[in-house]
Amino acid sequence: MGKYILAINPGSTSTKVAVYKDKKNLLEKNIEHSSKELSKFEKITDQYEMRYKEIEKMLCENNFQLDIFSAIVARGGPVSVLEPGAYRINEAMVEKLMNNPLVDHASNLGGVIAFKLAEPQNIPAFIYDAVSTDQMTDIARISGMKDISRKSLVHALNMRAVGMKCAENMDKNYDDVNLIIAHLGGGITIAVHEKGRMTDLVSDDEGPFSPERAGRIPGKDLVAMCYLYDKDEMEKKLRGKGGLISYLGTISTLEVEKRIKNGDEYAKLIYEAMAYQVSKGICELTAVVKGKVDRIIITGGIAYSDLITSWIKERVEWVAPVEIFPGEKELEALAYGALRVIKGEERAREFK
Structure with missing residues (x-):
């Protein structure tokens, strides 16, 4: 008969949804949310009902009824420090996602929506490879200031999926190779996958800027700026109004590349600087594995850009062969993960 899986992946400006029957993708939709629509909500958690109704x-x-599904699975937001893999969504997780997550992020809504859809039907609901998946080593957590520890906030779901796919293409196991994976999207994160574990990373607030995030900013200047603006304004400058939009007034990489094609040298400088910073982040992580890197992987939506990927390859391919996995395999990774759980091939952890 087959197992039907509903997969949900909320992002900053869209909610991606897919229906799988076993490993077959029956339907995939990208529900766009306009800036005008999102501006009505003061907090991301206020968007819950709107996104729920759209799904x-x-x-x-x-013509899909909820009672046909064997499981509903969502991208796990930065709810808490978690192991990789599946967690069963319960009331405690929903409470944490809505009221006290590690970071206020659209992906937090995934677990809440999945739980609210599943509970009336008595369907199991899961998150998988959450943003806050944490496998960092003790030495990697040291920041340089005792009051602040480095945290693991990374595109774990897509990274682990493409990492496993890359290893498979090499006729090796994910647990037997060293990979450096850069996810290029609205936010950019980079992680070293050392024999199947993400032992260190460059998060979106300590590395490259992205279309809408400022990335690593000189510390003394940032401290001084904090006295000129209130907390909410500063947070928006770092996340939402930083990066490409700060310099060029747009988060659209297609628009930026169009400007470059039309001879805009300033747009080219800023766009190439983003690739330059990604390259530095990749090379930074080679030290973790003492230069023993089997592959460098570039993935995420921006990886469709031949311009960006060529700039990065020029600077990093001396380290290891570079492979491009454009787009996001997140819905597939969610569905396959949930399928393994309900078939008994993998165990779901309980959130506490």
């Missing part, structure tokens, strides 16, 4: 509407329009 219900999409399922109804495509």
Whole structure:
């Protein structure tokens, strides 16, 4: 008969949804949320009902009833420090996601929506490879200031999925290779996957700037700036109004590349600087594995750009062969993970 899986992946400006029957993708939709629509909500958690109703509407329009699903799985937001893999969504997780997550992020809504859809039908609901998946070593947590520890906030879901795929293409196991994976999207994170564990990383607030995030900023200047603006304004400058939009007034990489093609040298400088910073982040992580890197992987939506990936390859391919996995394999990774759990091939952890 097959197992039907509903996979949900909320992002900053869209909610991606897919229906799988076992490993077959039956339906995939990207529900866009306009800036005007999102501006009505003061906090990200306020968007919950709007996104929930959009998913219900999409399922109804495509003649999928909730009672056919064997599981509902969502991208796990930065809820708490977690191990990789599946966690069963419970009331405690929903409470934490809505009221006290590690970071206020759209992916937090995934677990809440999955739970609210699943509970009335008595369907198991899971998150998988959460943003706050943490396998960092003790030495990697040291920041340089005793009051602040480095945290693991990374695109774990897509990274681990493409890491396993890359290892498979090499006829090796993910647990037997060293990979450095850069996820290029609205936010950019880079992680070293050392024999199947993400032992260190460059998070989106300590490395390259991205279309809407400022990345690593000189510390003394940042401290001084904090006295000119209130907390909310400063946070928006770092996340939402930083990066490309700060310099060029847009988060659209397609728009930036169009400007470059039309001879805009300033746009080219800023865009190449983003690739330059990604390259530095990749090379920074080679020290973790003492230069023993089997592959460098560039993934995420921006990896569709031949311009960006060529700039990065020029600077890093001396380290190891570079492979491009454009786009995001997150919905597939979610569905496959949930399928393994309900078939008994993998155990879901309980959130406490």
